[in-house]
Amino acid sequence: MIQCVRPPGAPDYCSRTCCTNTLKNAIRLKMLNPQCQVIVLYKNIVTYGFREQFYTEARRRGVIFMRYTEEQPPRVVPDNGRLRVHVTDLSLKRPFELVADRVVLSMSIAPAEETASLARLLQLPLSPEGFFMEAHLKMRPMDFMQEGVFLCGMAHYPKFIEESISHALAAAGRALQVLSRETLHVGGVVAVVDPEQCVGCLTCVRTCPFGIPTIRNDRPGVGGLGGSAYIEPSLCQGCGTCTAECPANAIQLLNYLDVQIVQPVQGDWAHGSHLTRRQWSLGARP
Amino acid sequence: MTDQPTLQIVAFCCHYCAYAAADLAGGLRLQYPPSVKVIEVPCTGKVDVLHLLRAFEHGADGVIAAG
């Protein structure tokens, strides 16, 4: 059994589950037929947690482990219906030639083929290895930065079935938080367009990093002409970029109105009557 | 230092980084001149040219958008 077999060009990462599965298979072979010789060629055995017991058990049952290096990977050569495996053992620093009836490869687990296109469709981030990337490794492993989209299981990275189940339960819990409510409360910091001032120039549509603003024909713009921009409050992330870019100054970010930002600046500097945004919002005036 | 006029600086600070850093500086009791006026914005993208100009108009000597 050869571990860490990577097709040429595939990214180099540990698929986490192969070592344990190899050991499980090796132990099962030894249980069915103790005479069967099982040799595992590996770079590094990763049997984390209590799976380490499989490693001990496999060695106890006589499975042979040989460590190879990246520089000298094993070579498999067919020979009259059998297979010859050439390998250099790292510990003994000696080449070996093994005759095998079966060679079992542990290939790296690649992301599903549609992952990239689905990510493009839903505008979701991917990790350098091509799996979906969570919002926060420790705090939000089942969430994306985008609201209302959740992930679990092997879409995230190679996982054991029990890890996938825990992850799926967490993702289902998150989805239920949304589905179990009649109405959703969104954060107060959202951008609002004043259609009376909007000229429908598309600047906000192009600058929003989240692609939220749209031009709607059913909302007449300045002078009752054409369409005007609409920002869906439940989607807006409240970054305020569109408000700064709008040439007509038609967008205000609630809680960060222009007047709230500019008024503190207008305080009397020299006499220290500068006010913070919060003080101003609470009614204080310079 | 004391006989130099104090420069009035307006700092527009991103809520997530620069403003949090200023907060942390406060928590660590680090000193910075009181003439630096920190204004929190949700993102430096929110800083409008008009805000910068308005600060200058009202006597600021320098403006910094930190994020």
Ligand code: SF4
């Ligand atoms: S940038 Fe301003 S004027 Fe242009 S479409 Fe958006 S809201 Fe309307």
Ligand code: SF4
């Ligand atoms: S505030 Fe930010 S997220 Fe909201 S519409 Fe404007 S640019 Fe997009």
